Amino acid sequence: MLDNNKEIIKVDNIRRDFKVGDEVVHALRGVSFAIHDGEFVTIMGTSGSGKSTLLNILGCLDTPTAGEYYLDGLAVRKMSKNERAWMRNRKIGFVFQNYNLLPKTTALENVELPLLYNSKISSKERRERAEKALKAVELGDRLYHKSNQMSGGQMQRVAIARALVNDPVIILADEATGNLDTRTSFAILTLFQELHARGRTIIFVTHNPDLANYSSRNIVLRDGKVVSDTVNPNIQSARATYETLPAPEE
Amino acid sequence: MNFFNLFKIALKALANNKMRGFLTMLGIIIGVASVITMLAIGQGSKQSIKSQISEMGSNMIMIFPGNMERGGVRQSSDDQQTMKVSDYEAIRDDAKFVSYVSPQVSSSGQFINGNNNYPSSVQGITQDYLEIRKLKVAEGEIFTDEDIKTAAKVCILGQTVVDNLFTNGEDPIGRVVRFNKIPFTVIGVLQEKGANSMGQDQDDIVLAPYTTVMKRLLAIDYIQGLFCSALDEDMSDEAQDEITEILRAQHKLKDGEEDNFTIRSQQELSEMMNSTSDMMTILLACIAGISLLVGGIGIMNIMYVSVTERTREIGLRMSIGAKGRDVLMQFLIESVIISVLGGIIGVILGVVASELVKAIAHWPISIQPYSVILSFAVCTITGVFFGWYPAKKAANLDPIEAIRYE
Numbered sequence: 001m002l003d004n005n006k007e008i009i010k011v012d013n014i015r016r017d018f019k020v021g022d023e024v025v026h027a028l029r030g031v032s033f034a035i036h037d038g039e040f041v042t043i044m045g046t047s048g049s050g051k052s053t054l055l056n057i058l059g060c061l062d063t064p065t066a067g068e069y070y071l072d073g074l075a076v077r078k079m080s081k082n083e084r085a086w087m088r089n090r091k092i093g094f095v096f097q098n099y100n101l102l103p104k105t106t107a108l109e110n111v112e113l114p115l116l117y118n119s120k121i122s123s124k125e126r127r128e129r130a131e132k133a134l135k136a137v138e139l140g141d142r143l144y145h146k147s148n149q150m151s152g153g154q155m156q157r158v159a160i161a162r163a164l165v166n167d168p169v170i171i172l173a174d175e176a177t178g179n180l181d182t183r184t185s186f187a188i189l190t191l192f193q194e195l196h197a198r199g200r201t202i203i204f205v206t207h208n209p210d211l212a213n214y215s216s217r218n219i220v221l222r223d224g225k226v227v228s229d230t231v232n233p234n235i236q237s238a239r240a241t242y243e244t245l246p247a248p249e250e
Numbered sequence: 251m252n253f254f255n256l257f258k259i260a261l262k263a264l265a266n267n268k269m270r271g272f273l274t275m276l277g278i279i280i281g282v283a284s285v286i287t288m289l290a291i292g293q294g295s296k297q298s299i300k301s302q303i304s305e306m307g308s309n310m311i312m313i314f315p316g317n318m319e320r321g322g323v324r325q326s327s328d329d330q331q332t333m334k335v336s337d338y339e340a341i342r343d344d345a346k347f348v349s350y351v352s353p354q355v356s357s358s359g360q361f362i363n364g365n366n367n368y369p370s371s372v373q374g375i376t377q378d379y380l381e382i383r384k385l386k387v388a389e390g391e392i393f394t395d396e397d398i399k400t401a402a403k404v405c406i407l408g409q410t411v412v413d414n415l416f417t418n419g420e421d422p423i424g425r426v427v428r429f430n431k432i433p434f435t436v437i438g439v440l441q442e443k444g445a446n447s448m449g450q451d452q453d454d455i456v457l458a459p460y461t462t463v464m465k466r467l468l469a470i471d472y473i474q475g476l477f478c479s480a481l482d483e484d485m486s487d488e489a490q491d492e493i494t495e496i497l498r499a500q501h502k503l504k505d506g507e508e509d510n511f512t513i514r515s516q517q518e519l520s521e522m523m524n525s526t527s528d529m530m531t532i533l534l535a536c537i538a539g540i541s542l543l544v545g546g547i548g549i550m551n552i553m554y555v556s557v558t559e560r561t562r563e564i565g566l567r568m569s570i571g572a573k574g575r576d577v578l579m580q581f582l583i584e585s586v587i588i589s590v591l592g593g594i595i596g597v598i599l600g601v602v603a604s605e606l607v608k609a610i611a612h613w614p615i616s617i618q619p620y621s622v623i624l625s626f627a628v629c630t631i632t633g634v635f636f637g638w639y640p641a642k643k644a645a646n647l648d649p650i651e652a653i654r655y656e
Contacts, residue, residue, distance in 0.1 A: 061569060061650050082573045089571020100566040100653065104266045114570040116259065119252045162570070 005037040007070075008169050008201050009058065014067030016053050016224075027053040028064070029224040035170075035203065035217075040196040042212050043205045045221035052174075054221065055205045059092055059172050060084040072169045089117050093163025097175035099155040101147040107134060107158045108143045114166045133161040137191060153184040160191060164200075171195070173204045177211075186242035189214055193238050214238050256576065260583040267556075274552040275592035277545030278632070282596025282625045283603055285538035289621035290604040291613060292531030298614035299527055303520045309483045310382055310516040311348075311490060313476040313497070316509055331472040332510050337500050338476060344496055347489035350479040352379035353460045357467040359430040361415055361456070368414035372405065372429060372456045374463025375477070382479045385457075390423045390438030393459050401461040405429075406438040408455035432466055434458065486515050542628055545592070550636035553585050557644040564644050565652025578645035585637025586630060593629035597622055 016028040027050045035041055045051040056062035057069055060076055061084075069076045072091050076084065088094075093114075101110045111130040115121045121129075134140055137157040147155060156176060163171050173192070177185035193214060196202055204215060212218040213236040220228040264271045315330030338353040345351070358371035373379070377392050393404050407415070407422060416422050422436045443452040464470055480489035490513050497511055557564070564577055572580075601617060608615040 056650050059569065082575075085568065085571050085573040088569060094569050096566075096653065100562060102563060102566075105262070109262070113567070116255045117567075117571040117573075117576060119255070166571075 007034050008037050008039075008072060009033075009035040009203075010070040011058075012068045012070070014057065014064035014069055016050075016057065016062070017065045027224055028057075030067070031221070031224070031226055032067075033219060033226060033229060035201065037169075037201055038196075038199055040192070040202045040216045041204065041219060042215040042217070043203060043219045043221065044207065044209060044212065046207060048223075049221040050224040051205050051207075051221050053224075055172060055174055055203075058170075058203060059094060060087045089114060090166060091169050093166065093168040093171040095156070095159050095163050095171065095173040095176045097178040099147075099152075099159045099179075101155055101158055101162075103148060104146055106144045106146055107139060107150070107161075110147060110158050111161045111165050113162060118166065129165050130161070133165040134158070136164060136195075137161045151184075152180050153187055156180065156184075156188050157191065160188075160195075164195070169201060171200055171202045173202065175206055176204065177208075178206070183242065183245045183248065186238050186245065189238035190242055193235075214241075253579075256579050256583055260580050260587055263560075263580070263584055264587060270552060270556075271588060274549055274588050275595065277548035278542070278589050278592030278629055279545075279596040279599060281538065281542030281545040282593050282629055283600035284541050285535065285625040285628075286597060286600025286617065286621050287603045287607065288534035288538045289531060290600070290615045290617045291607060292527065292534050293618050293621075294608075294614035294616040296524060296527035296531065297616050299523045300520060303516060303523065309480040309486055309489075311478040311480060311486065311493065312514045313478065313493060314512050314514070315475070316512045330510070331470075332501060333473050333476065334471070334500075335473060337497060338473065340496050340500050341476065341478065341493060345478075345489070345492050347481050347485050347492050348478045349481050350378035350381045350477075352376040352382060352477045353473040354379070354475040354477055355460055355463045355468060355470070355473050357430070357463055359467075361411065362428045363415040363425065366415050366417055368411060370411055370454060370456055372458050372463055372467065374458055374460035374467075376460060378479075379457065379477055382477045385443070385455075386441040387438040388441040389421075390436070392438060398459040398461050401465045402459060403432060403434050403462060403466065404437045404458065405434040406440060406457040407436055408440045409442045409453040410451055411454060411456055412439055429456075430467065480515075490515060539628075542625070542632065546589070546632035546636040549585050549588055549633060550640060552588075553581060553637050553640035554643070556584075557581065557640045560644075561647060561652045561655040564647050565649050565655060568647070568649035569653055574645040577647075578641045581641035581644050582634060582637045585641070586633035589629045589633030589637075590626075593626050596629070597626065600625075 011031055011033050013030045013032050014028055015026065015030055018025045018027055031050075031054060043051055043054065053062070057064055058071075060071065060079070063069075063077050063079070063084075067077075071087060074087070076087065079087065102113070108127070108130050111133050112126050115126040115129060131140070131143065134143055137160050139154065139157050139161065142150070142154065145154075147158065150158065160176075176192075177188050180188060189211070192202055192204065196216070204211065212232065215232060216235055217231050218228070219226055313333075315332045335353060338351060341348060341351045352375045355374040356371045357374070358369070361368045361370055376398060380386065380392060387406060390406070392406065393402065396402070397404055405427070412422050415427060416425075422439060425436050426433045427436060428434070440453065440455065440457075445451055460473065464473070478489065478493065480486040493513060494509065498509065501510055503510065567577060568574075600622075604615045604617050607613050
């Protein structure tokens with residue numbers, strides 16, 4: 001069901017070296033995998049495993065020292081800064097651990113932000129798409145709430161809406177539940193599962209091994225190499241887990 | 251990324267930090283307002299000097315008999331008898347750049363009217379003299395050509411003389427005053443002019459036909475000087491050249507011989523005074539310009555802090571597709587908005603301050619359109635110039651580091 005789909009991401013033996021003083025640090029030592037349309041992949045690893053470096057490369061924020069990275073069929077390694085900015089704007093939706101919403105700005109304006117950097121989109125279309133994205137994350141009634149008037153869970157929903165608004169080929173989540181309490185984490189995870197069910201391709205980078213049960217595939221990194229890459233045949237429902245958790249005491 | 255979107259983003263960012271934006275703007279506001287006010291004061295005083303000079307007759311040219319050496323001894327010009335009525339007539343008839351001309355002879359002495367007496371001097375002139383010196387007859391009238399021909403014993407008094415001779419406030423017109431025992435009939439009173447910029451009383455004056463003064467008072471056949479008016483101020487030089495030519499011909503001076511007359515123009519005086527007030531204007535503008543510079547550094551400082559403070563925001567913008575250029579433009583637009591908005595407020599404040607100076611201190615004020623445009627342009631340039639470095643810094647941030655910046 002999964003593998004006959006289009007290849008969204010292809011990582012071909014990528015390496016990433018950093019120079020720290022006189023020493024060369026090998027953050028990635030030849031990583032290869034392919035992610036297809038409609039997969040929900042968790043990437044795990046302890047700190048120092050190279051998962052942040054991998055995420056930066058997957059997100060077109062960084063380029064590999066060697067090897068090639070294809071996003072939606074386009075080779076990224078030789079791209080200029082501006083071309084990679086274009087890729088981030090059109091192909092990728094980022095969700096960060098600390099939400100990174102603009103302060104004192106309404107949910108709607110935050111979600112519109114990626115479209116502001118796309119001159120092809122009119123202000124009318126921008127607004128319509130932002131509203132649609134906010135409705136998709138169940139915040140249709142909070143369009144004009146400012147970021148500092150929202151809870152962590154709500155802010156992360158706005159961030160997810162912002163990641164969805166440009167209709168990306170891939171959503172990259174970096175510890176997206178890391179700052180949230182367990183109950184809210186599962187609410188957000190439920191949202192990711194729902195997006196996945198609707199056909200979104202998601203990469204979820206985390207150090208929490210429990211989350212592997214809720215994704216369709218799990219890649220584990222250690223010391224800059226892939227040590228395990230397993231398909232999860234038995235995806236647990238985040239909603240079910242969420243409902244078993246006690247409601248917060250009022 | 252179109253410009254309008256960037257403008258909106260920048261405006262939004264400023265709206266989030268109103269107080270800081272305003273304080274930054276304050277530097278520019280004070281700078282621009284002071285440039286405009288200082289220039290208005292400088293130009294105002296320049297214009298007031300100019301108008302005072304032109305009240306005396308801005309295009310006035312004075313010709314006096316020149317110093318002449320006799321056996322190595324330089325003679326006072328008063329003793330010269332080289333200028334004749336024929337010189338006056340030649341200039342009157344031939345000079346094309348001269349609109350008015352009048353000979354001048356004067357005699358000082360005591361005026362007596364009944365119990366009152368007052369020391370003054372009689373200026374012997376023609377009617378043109380009033381035009382040249384911008385004098386007006388308030389009551390009565392000016393003497394006629396007939397009076398000049400007959401050397402009529404008539405005179406026109408300045409207000410100061412009237413006040414001293416007619417202490418009871420009686421009407422001086424038609425009255426006879428005596429000057430050095432010769433009776434003069436008062437036919438007119440001059441309009442009051444007040445003191446000139448050098449503090450001389452311009453109303454302490456008595457006018458009479460030059461023939462009267464020459465024949466009846468002084469018994470001389472020469473004139474002491476000539477007063478002319480150039481067609482306008484700009485033609486003062488041409489008029490002077492022309493007068494020189496005519497007088498040299500009249501006096502039959504050979505080439506290489508020195509002029510035996512001296513020409514002085516009001517223009518020289520006005521140039522001298524202008525250069526003084528220009529200097530003052532430049533000084534004031536310099537001080538104001540420095541405050542504008544300080545305002546610009548204020549912008550740079552705040553933008554610099556702002557970039558550091560919003561590193562995460564910049565990282566986010568870059569990670570969702572903002573190019574370095576977009577970030578650069580955003581911060582540049584922010585600083586330009588601050589400076590231009592500050593400029594607008596500064597212009598308004600400057601105009602208000604100038605008007606206040608005028609209303610309270612009664613200084614002459616002249617708001618210069620060029621100073622408004624200039625300070626506005628400097629403002630915008632300041633915004634770009636001082637906004638550039640912080641904006642460049644923002645644009646060069648590494649999005650990976652910026653997004654994780656705490």
